[in-house]
Amino acid sequence: MMADPGDRPSDASGGLVRHIPVLLSAVLEALAPVPGQIVLDGTFGAGGYTQALLDAGAQVIALDRDPHALESGDAMVERSGGRLSLHAARFSELDRFAPDAGLDGVVLDIGVSSMQLDTPERGFSFRADGPLDMRMANAGVSAADVVNQLAVGDLARIFNFLGEEKQAGRIAGAIVRRREAEGAFETTRDLARLVETVSPRKAKDRIHPATRVFQALRVYVNDELGELARALYAAERALKPGGRLVVVTFHSLEDRIVKRFFQNRFGGVEGSRHLPQPVERPSIFTRHGKAMVTASAAEAEANPRARSAKLRVGVRTDEPAGEPDMSIFGLPKLVPLNSINV
Incomplete structure (x- = not known):
């Protein structure tokens, strides 16, 4: 199910939620930021992950398509001493902001933010x-x-x-x-x-x-599902060997996309009764830690939004980025947004 059950506030039902970064300790453990590294936060929001990365000494490139989030982040940019740049952009185009040498990490927190919910x-x-x-x-x-x-x-x-x-x-x-x-x-x-x-x-x-x-x-x-799928391939192109892709999702449809992406990019032999020869897929990512991390009982109690959160991590290998294959996600065919009159 996609919806967060219960009358408690949730990102599905639209209740008011105080912003608390979800799975922050697990995200930092997965990214392992240190001074001198460059990490891209593709979903800046209220800046919870970005601030933690700055506190760890990393340089951060942050993106958000919400103009309100960008305005609220101006003060953080000023305090960062030049270690934070904040850009108006969709995370599906994150590779445009990566340095030539590549990124050390990418973190994506998928879904609606508490600030959006809190503004009628x-x-x-x-x-x-x-x-x-x-x-x-x-x-x-x-x-x-x-x-x-x-x-x-x-x-x-x-x-x-x-x-x-x-x-x-x-x-x-x-x-x-x-x-x-x-x-x-x-x-x-x-x-x-x-x-x-x-x-x-x-x-x-x-x-x-x-x-x-x-x-x-x-x-x-x-277009949240399409954006997520494109962002995963953008991160693949942007990360340097050893760079880490960390994705936090809250609903089954999102998590399924991330899971299928990593399964495909982890490589291995692929075959079926319809194919005469097995196909060897290269390992563009390797798994880091558990296949999936969820919130502890204590965090879920303190932060209701964390109850449905799932974290998945992949580490970039030195294999060249592959061609994007949107067919692996099984996205539904719906009326194109650009066919609707605005």
Whole structure:
């Protein structure tokens, strides 16, 4: 499941969360930063990982596509003494910022940030009413554009594949009927109320009925799965031999992408009954430590967002970067964002 269960605040349901870097000790252990190294933080957010890397003496290149995160990071840049540069960019293009000699590490914390959730006007939350937006970069197609334009089948596919919503078809149909009868959806609570009428909340339910729909819209509007897949290949190109790629995910779809990437890049013999000869894939990465690290009981109790977090690590070998192969991820074929009118 993608949604974080329970009424406690979560990145899926849109509750208010105080920013605490997730799996920070494990991230630092995996990256092992030391003075003189250059590490790229592809998801700057509130700067939790970046600050810890600076404290360890590393030089940090940080990226974020959210202009609000960039503004809040200005003070950290000033305090860094020249060891931090902060750029407006998607992490899928992180290799553009790598030095010629390559990076010593890349860290990616995938998903929505607590600052985005805490700002009703960003439209990520249905607990506090706001415009139906959800755009991390404050540009492009919004969630309102999606629910007010797409056909029933297209909406159902988004809710089904990206939100794992069992009532996807019924909810999509209700959205189209409502907008045709009463006009466009404009606010988060407007959409959340509609979803709740289609799939009423029962006493035993641990999450709001709109949780998965909102999550699916956010993932779709920001092309989060495609961005993650492209970022993994960008990190492969940007890391020097021995450099480490550390990825923290929070949902099954994200973790599956990271897992499949590493399985493919760890190399080995690949064969099937359909192939006459086994295929030897080179080891572009090697595994570091456990295949997957999760939060301790103490961290999960102190930081609810950490309960669903998974960390995976790969160490770059001296093999040349391979050709990107998006087919290994099994990403769903959905309506292209650029076909929606803004």
